Amino acid sequence: MDGLDQLALLGGGLLAGIASSSVGAASLISFPILVAVGLAPVVANASNTIGLVPAGVGGAVGYRRELTEHPRLSGVVIATSACGAVLGATLLLVLDPGVFESIVPWLILFSSALVGTQPLISAWARRRAARRGLAPRDRQTMSPPVAMASTVLGVYGGYFGAGQGVILVAFYALGIDVGLQVINALKTLAIFASNVVATVVFVIWAEVSWSAVVLVGAGSLGGGYLGALIGRRLPPWLFRVLVVAMGLTVGLTMLL
Template identity: 50%
Template structure:
């Protein structure tokens, strides 16, 4: 491995760890960078998932104060995301990539729209007399959505956090800092579950994965400390912007 390849892998980890902790869609940073050093799409995806686990740990720990008292939601979102990711990761290794890739941009654009429109949706529900108070409970429909999004995370991952934020913000109606923390836990759980499958059966490039892991550890810590200080409207705008950039880039490439 030459110096340029090592530097690119390390930078990919730092960038992805930062973005996934602060906003979401960190794989959109690291995945193209791994492709740029000559890795095949599947090998890049598998290696990227394994390497981003440390960033998920530091990113989740950075939101531990915001998640205090939300243990039920943390456990529910982690379990459902991990369960879905196990299926998604196995699907990646046995099915053609083109099937799911065709739907990914539209799912991300839809989720970003949900995030941007969540205040309007909440006001609309209030006007119709439906409850809009914050809730700790992960309803069964919300658990199902989290499982499906976890499956996407195990399959590819870019934009998983953006999609999940949209549904959690509407389903739980918690402050966005709490939703962001739950998103980090979900992404971590999906990456851990996917990594277990890929370590056992996938083409992991271990030297590259190690460099991505080091970078994501640092980037996740930085992203969490920036993300947890963002005002709600700023975070919402960043999530929406990131979602549209991710979705349109995937749609047009």
């Protein structure tokens, strides 16, 4: 690995950290760079996951106000994402790496559509409940269906994770009535929890390029914090537009 490769990994980690904490889809940036410098796909995937753990640390620090205001939601996000990631990381080591290739792009594109139309869907649901005379239920906590979705996405995060943030924003925004900045914080926390658990599995059983991990990790730490600062200041409409744009980019890139 020469000096240009090292600089590319450091810069890729920085940009991936920013993307992870702001609009998601960090792996779309860092994973191709790891492959481009010569790592095998499975080694690149494991190294990328470990290298993005510092991005989660930086993002969690940047979003500490939003997360501490919702400790119960934060706890459920950590638990569901971590449990799912154990299975996802194990599947990466035992299954063909292309198992999810035909499904995931369509899921990401569908989630992008959900993010874009979520205000309309939520307004329709409220009007429907009002017509039926139903009292609005507490949506400041995570319902079982949303918790299940969070767990399944933890599996995907441990397995590969490209576009995980876009999908998480879609399901969290539909199932929880909190601001988009809080949704973004919970998404960042979920990715962090998935990566930490997957890291434990990969350190024990997977082949890892530690030089790549150090470079990506060094860049992603500052990037994660910077991305949180950006995400907290984005107007809700702009955040929604950026998430949809990132989701379309990831989904179409994986299809093509």
